[in-house]
Amino acid sequence: MSDxxxxxxxxxxxxxxxxxxxxxxxxxxxxxxxxxxxxxxxVVLRLSPSLWADLAEWAEEDFxxxxxxxxxxxxxxxxxxxxxx
Numbered sequence: 001m002s003d004x005x006x007x008x009x010x011x012x013x014x015x016x017x018x019x020x021x022x023x024x025x026x027x028x029x030x031x032x033x034x035x036x037x038x039x040x041x042x043v044v045l046r047l048s049p050s051l052w053a054d055l056a057e058w059a060e061e062d063f064x065x066x067x068x069x070x071x072x073x074x075x076x077x078x079x080x081x082x083x084x085x
Contacts, residue, residue, distance in 0.1 A: 045070070052066075055070065
């Protein structure tokens with residue numbers, strides 16, 4: 001009986017080790033994805049002074065920088081477009 005218990009325990013230990021390895025792999029993948037998301041691309045954007053002023057006012061109301069407001073608006077537009085497709 002103890003041999004069977006020991007064998008089952010060894011099997012469980014192997015499974016636990018495999019699960020731990022899989023969890024580590026998932027964490028590494030998540031970190032890579034997170035690192036990619038943190039990387040920013042720079043874009044030169046020319047705006048009319050009136051549009052700039054409107055964006056600045058809107059950004060202030062939303063407690064964002066102008067850059068943050070532009071990024072937010074673009075992200076929302078992309079989400080909306082993806083839903084329509």
